[in-house]
Amino acid sequence: MRQLNVALLGLGNVGRALVRLLQAKSAELQRSYGLGYRITGVASRRLGWLVQPAGFDIAELLNADAVGPDSDRVQDIHQWLDRVRPDAVFETTSLNPESGQPAIDYLRAVLSRGAHAISANKGTVVYGYEALTESARSAGKRFLFEATFLDSAPVFSLFRETLPGARLRSFSGIFNSTTNVIIETMEAGRGFAEGVRAAQELGITETDPSHDIDGWDATVKVCAATRVLLGVPLLPAQVSRQGIRDLQPQRLQTARAEGKPIRLVARARLEGDDLVVATVRPEVLSATDPLAGVRGTSLAVHFELDVMPGLTIISHRPNLMSTAYGLLADFLNALR
Amino acid sequence: MRQLNVALLGLGNVGRALVRLLQAKSAELQRSYGLGYRITGVASRRLGWLVQPAGFDIAELLNADAVGPDSDRVQDIHQWLDRVRPDAVFETTSLNPESGQPAIDYLRAVLSRGAHAISANKGTVVYGYEALTESARSAGKRFLFEATFLDSAPVFSLFRETLPGARLRSFSGIFNSTTNVIIETMEAGRGFAEGVRAAQELGITETDPSHDIDGWDATVKVCAATRVLLGVPLLPAQVSRQGIRDLQPQRLQTARAEGKPIRLVARARLEGDDLVVATVRPEVLSATDPLAGVRGTSLAVHFELDVMPGLTIISHRPNLMSTAYGLLADFLNALR
Secondary structure: OEEEEEEEEOOOHHHHHHHHHHHHOHHHHHHHHOEEEEEEEEEEOOOEEEEOOOOOOHHHHHOHHHOOOOOEEEOOHHHHHHHHOOOEEEEOOOOOOOOOOOHHHHHHHHHHOOOEEEEOOHHHHHHHHHHHHHHHHHHOOOEEOHHHOOOOOOOHHHHHHOOOOOOEEEEEEEOOHHHHHHHHHHHOOOOHHHHHHHHHHOOOOOOOOHHHHOOHHHHHHHHHHHHHHHOOOOOHHHOEEOOOOOOOHHHHHHHHHOOOOEEEEEEEEEEOOOEEEEEEEEEEOOOOOOOOOOOOOOEEEEEEEOOEEEEEEEEOOOOHHHHHHHHHHHHHHHHO | OEEEEEEEEOOOHHHHHHHHHHHHOHHHHHHHHOEEEEEEEEEEOOOEEEEOOOOOOHHHHHOHHHOOOOOEEEOOHHHHHHHHOOOEEEEOOOOOOOOOOOHHHHHHHHHHOOOEEEEOOHHHHHHHHHHHHHHHHHHOOOEEOHHHOOOOOOOHHHHHHOOOOOOEEEEEEEOOHHHHHHHHHHHOOOOHHHHHHHHHHHOOOOOOOHHHHOOHHHHHHHHHHHHHHHOOOOOHHHOEEOOOOOOOHHHHHHHHHOOOOEEEEEEEEEEOOOEEEEEEEEEEOOOOOOOOOOOOOOEEEEEEEOOEEEEEEEEOOOOHHHHHHHHHHHHHHHHO
16 A cells, blocks of 8 residues: 655645545545555645645645644745655646746646646646656656646547557647637527626636637647647747637527537647647537537547547536546556 | 567458558657567468468558468468467457357467457457456456447547546447438438448448347447446347337438437446446437537447546547557557
């Protein structure tokens, strides 16, 4: 039986969902993987850098207001890592869409101390993929980030583990559920603002919903997937981006009635060896397009490979537990 | 650089597509995997057991009538394996839906001689999964069969490699493209017989199309996936099965017009620890069902897991190359 220390960098909804999932799966982790764990460190902007070498109490972590009274508080990530001695750190801090910082620096420190770095934060992939992957290699550890893309549906691990010798040529997808929900609200004859409220009520919007509406969230995901799966660096500014503000309800209703729905579609295509053309914009989808049936909060990606005409992965109505599972799957894959 | 001997058991359309794919990928296999190969054995009902220790000529293998004049012919699989000395054998013989034989005995011999056994033949999974997996374990080799299910879309490897700690509860899918094409032909106002001809022209029907029409092909796939993914033995006779012979074009047209298409859907659900309830039958799908958009020769499977509300994999218009890629992917995964 291996007894591991894990730590949480970020303790918002996803972090707490991970705590619940680790608890729910703990008997199975012991039985199937011979694995026990203690959560020896927790850190967030609000809580500071907390250390509990004997392991935090789960009930305490699940009640945001109860965290901390019996823990030690240190000053920075270096002191924290010294005391927490993690085997893996789960990073779920909020996205910095301009630079991915400070999460990238944190994860570099995590890896250099010999712990696996597992992230649910797209910014670490878009701005830090090469550097963090290299840090992981030098440390003999893993930098993994399945939860960043389709909310835990296996995509990065799919290419890493199941498609040897295949070459990806292009991908397209519906990567943002807020815009999907807004468009569907308008297809049903209601207004844009109502659509935004519907998405907010589902709890799926970014803190600033214009990140969704103007296509930034989908753009960041295109960049992450392009870097990792096509192997080409791509920054958000290089993506031709158009949001959904100008879509008219009448046009959306007509398109849906004709069976050719309009959706915010993200695309990237390899042109030559290292040029990628990427777009995020509203598109009319044909009824037979694999993305046309993706509804509500579901997310999807469609791949074209040299050896396969098309492969679509759809994540249906992902929730906090499934996002947390993306982190758990990375953790178990890192330990293999 | 590793130099491996591979052998082909079966040399029909899929076997020849594999020869073409191995040839097309040979530079990449050398560069990315440090791997060279020779095809030292070929066997089929028509050709007998052929051996060419220096490696068959690719052009010869691609021309069915040219195979064999300079090869040695032996009497049975044991003599063949003695001479061929394979590191991996690709088995693409035709399905025996009653017993999976003689393919299972062949693959057992392959594994016991220390070669990986890679199969595109559902019968080996339905009737031989446990025994062949056990033979592979004793031999320190692999029995893999990705090409049997969704024509090469990664499904078995997805569960093996990317979804640790997750529990599958149920799956549903469109596993047979012949019935899909027949139904779409009738949705377009034409008759059942025309649908059968359309499928035959696409080259997708089983030798006896009643295997498709009466749901046998989908049933065999449900049994294969249930055994491997749900871990419960299930035989074709235990599946509640209804084919598509009684569907009326008028009803199919109306359903399609209402956006609720009828399809031959296969389902399996775990009830308790080791009871599986499985059906193959025409079902009315809601417009939001992930299977509702699957058209033509495409195949799809939808999974429900304890940690994920839904995960759909769609293989779009698979072709001989993509089926052959399923075999190649298994080969490269076996060598890791």
